[in-house]
Amino acid sequence: MNVVKNLKASIKKWPYGITSVLASIAAFGAYSSMYAFRKAFAAGTFSADQYLHVDYKVWLVIAQVLGYTMSKFYGIRFIAELKGKKRGTTILILIAISWLALLGFAIVPAPYNIMFLFINGFPLGLIWGLIFGYLEGRRSTEFMAAVLSISLIFGSGFVKTVGQILIHNYHVSEYNMPFLVGALFILPLVFFVIVLEMMPEPTIQDKETRTERKPMNAEERKQFMIRFLPGIILTLVIYVMLTVMRDIRDNFEVEIWNSIGIIDKGIYTKIDGQISVIILIAISLLFLIRKNLQAFTIIHFFIIVGCILIGLSTLLFMVNKIGPVSWMTMAGLGLYLGYVPYNAIFFERMIATFHYKSNVGFVMYLADSLGYLASISILLIKEFGRPNISWAKFFTEGIMVVSVVGSVCSILSLLYFYYSARKTSITKTELKLSSI
Numbered sequence: 001m002n003v004v005k006n007l008k009a010s011i012k013k014w015p016y017g018i019t020s021v022l023a024s025i026a027a028f029g030a031y032s033s034m035y036a037f038r039k040a041f042a043a044g045t046f047s048a049d050q051y052l053h054v055d056y057k058v059w060l061v062i063a064q065v066l067g068y069t070m071s072k073f074y075g076i077r078f079i080a081e082l083k084g085k086k087r088g089t090t091i092l093i094l095i096a097i098s099w100l101a102l103l104g105f106a107i108v109p110a111p112y113n114i115m116f117l118f119i120n121g122f123p124l125g126l127i128w129g130l131i132f133g134y135l136e137g138r139r140s141t142e143f144m145a146a147v148l149s150i151s152l153i154f155g156s157g158f159v160k161t162v163g164q165i166l167i168h169n170y171h172v173s174e175y176n177m178p179f180l181v182g183a184l185f186i187l188p189l190v191f192f193v194i195v196l197e198m199m200p201e202p203t204i205q206d207k208e209t210r211t212e213r214k215p216m217n218a219e220e221r222k223q224f225m226i227r228f229l230p231g232i233i234l235t236l237v238i239y240v241m242l243t244v245m246r247d248i249r250d251n252f253e254v255e256i257w258n259s260i261g262i263i264d265k266g267i268y269t270k271i272d273g274q275i276s277v278i279i280l281i282a283i284s285l286l287f288l289i290r291k292n293l294q295a296f297t298i299i300h301f302f303i304i305v306g307c308i309l310i311g312l313s314t315l316l317f318m319v320n321k322i323g324p325v326s327w328m329t330m331a332g333l334g335l336y337l338g339y340v341p342y343n344a345i346f347f348e349r350m351i352a353t354f355h356y357k358s359n360v361g362f363v364m365y366l367a368d369s370l371g372y373l374a375s376i377s378i379l380l381i382k383e384f385g386r387p388n389i390s391w392a393k394f395f396t397e398g399i400m401v402v403s404v405v406g407s408v409c410s411i412l413s414l415l416y417f418y419y420s421a422r423k424t425s426i427t428k429t430e431l432k433l434s435s436i
Contacts, residue, residue: 012200020140024147029192035155036185043163044174064121071125072369079129079361094123102179137213146283150276157272234413243371259392260324292353300414306338311403
């Protein structure tokens with residue numbers, strides 16, 4: 001225990017940039033490792049099984065997303081009020097529960113093992129807020145959050161590649177594979193969580209630059225919603241739609257690639273790796289922008305460009321101007337260019353812009369809970385309303401809707417927050433002048 005304390009005290013004396021890079025790598029590693037417990041099952045197709053005329057894999061996705069969704073609703077309060085103590089221990093306990101659920105999934109025969117995906121999903125829904133809590137409210141949060149957020153892209157693709165290798169190269173069954181993939185990532189997860197625990201608290205300069213972050217009780221959460229209600233509604237509409245399409249791409253990527261004629265177990269890591277690098281560069285460069293309103297405006301432009309890109313690339317694919325690999329790459333880039341900022345820096349810069357003492361976890365979990373609830377609803381609509389449509393066709397139609405609605409709502413969101421921030425700034429200036 002003394003060794004840990006001494007090491008933490010030593011790291012506190014390191015240059016700010018070095019600790020930021022270390023925290024970034026640790027957060028990326030920890031969340032990528034989490035994906036081994038969450039998304040490995042998606043590498044299987046379970047194509048021979050149906051229950052109640054619905055594909056078995058769809059039941060698995062619904063069960064896990066339902067658990068994940070309920071976790072997000074719980075997290076609105078849990079993460080908002082979290083004081084940061086024993087955060088690392090909590091992460092490891094939650095991951096352990098999800099891993100044991102994967103063991104139950106492997107042992108119990110179908111369809112009774114579906115409930116274990118629900119048990120698996122619930123604890124995992126809290127991990128993002130716990131890990132992001134190590135990073136928020138710092139001058140380098142953009143950079144650290146950018147590195148963390150590419151784990152949303154890279155981790156999913158990498159884990160599915162590992163799962164496919166176990167299935168095809170080592171002949172592991174689709175039911176045992178998720179538990180074994182998790183086993184491969186236990187030690188890396190523990191290591192990265194320990195490193196995160198070593199990170200020093202935000203400095204005084206961090207708090208002055210980015211606004212102090214604090215737990216929020218029920219009344220404070222209510223006042224936050226009232227203050228930013230129009231912008232939050234627009235934000236939720238965009239984020240819910242992006243979450244649904246990103247979730248479909250994530251869970252049924254194998255089926256989408258197969259239906260457009262691409263069968264390559266390594267393509268998930270290859271394409272998602274390319275997208276990860278582009279997203280990392282784009283978002284981390286915001287670290288250089290000191291003015292919060294300016295950075296917040298640019299973040300909106302990222303989201304607008306992302307929404308336009310998914311629609312444009314899909315149109316080009318539909319008229320045979322680009323091939324399936326180019327389309328999936330561009331559509332994936334557009335989705336994540338819109339989706340990742342909400343998970344990393346949108347609310348971070350929003351709080352800093354308005355100097356509102358609060359925390360990112362509350363509003364992030366509010367958005368996530370609604371997003372995953374919508375994801376379940378869309379899956380049910382697809383399976384019961386349009387059961388014969390392919391996942392590629394369903395994905396194509398969906399992202400066209402997101403492109404149009406998302407672009408409009410993003411522009412309105414930009415206008416609302418920009419003029420609200422300017423109005424707040426003018427009011428504060430007038431108050432200062434009147435007090436002289």
